[in-house]
Amino acid sequence: MSSTTIQAIFDDDDVLLRAVKNLKDAHYHIEEVFTPFPVHGLEKAVGLPNTRIAITSFIYGLIGLSFAIWLMDYTMITDWPQNIGGKPSFSFAENMPAFVPIMFELTVFFAAHLMVITFYMRSKLWPYKKAENPDPRTTDDHFMIEVSTANDVKSLEDLLKKSGAKEIKTKA
Template sequence: MATKVIHAIYTDDDVLLDAVKKVRAAKYTIKEVFTPFPVHGLDKAVGIEPTRIAIASFLYGLLGLTVAVVMMNYIMIVDWPQDIGGKPSFTFIQNMPAFIPIMFELTVFFAGHLMVITFYLRSKIWPFRKAENPDLRTTDDHFLMEIEVHGEETELLKLLSNTHASEVKVVEPLKILG
């Protein structure tokens, strides 16, 4: 673990993206980048691997579809079959056109709600948790790149001054309990 980190603050997202690419090309470790809005291409520039969130969403949707089919089959066919509009409920397949809206809605419901829960758990966003943002300006209009220092402080400061950073400062990293 690094004993110090450097905070480089930028006022433009394109300048930040170019700076991230230069810092990564120089083989420095970028600990985190704080932005007020998503920056297209930043995840690849920082070196973050693609997530498996789409697979999780698909599985959650399948779970919702399964719950819908089992629930409707039990309620409408097994437990209390009814003769609605002269159409008896003998099998699930005969009544499937009437069940399609319910299957769709529960698929979307499960996928949406379980994705939100997964996002909160994966991001470790708990109720009443304190923010880990090192500079409040990054919630408004500034961008901050946090770089670990491993003894090459002067070279890194020189590199960051060439990337058009509006501010560069060396700070001690905060010990935040998760």
């Protein structure tokens, strides 16, 4: 038996939040929610697991730090050590304080850029990507829930209507 996906439009974030709770209580599966702005508490209500993107940023930062250490050790100490103003050019440990600013900058550079690239890739955002919000009003002031059900479409529609949905339609 194929399942049907119902799209319900709301025009208030608090009503939307209550509708999500009602749907959850009735054990419906919420496929997707489209909102014009981040609605606080919505991901908890839908039961979305936390994003791990901050962890990736931490790892990218460590990579940046290691790269900075390697770069400066290789160029300044190993490959071509020079006497610059009598600074200790032949020992990484002794020259390290002068390397701290670049270590910091490259840590931030890697952590920030690679995290943003990860975000764009994971959320499939890039130039020429077609927008996938089914209703253009969901970037303005409307909210849409997509709920799928295998059997009783009528009772789902009733529940949505009771929860304050303004429009209800079946996804083509």
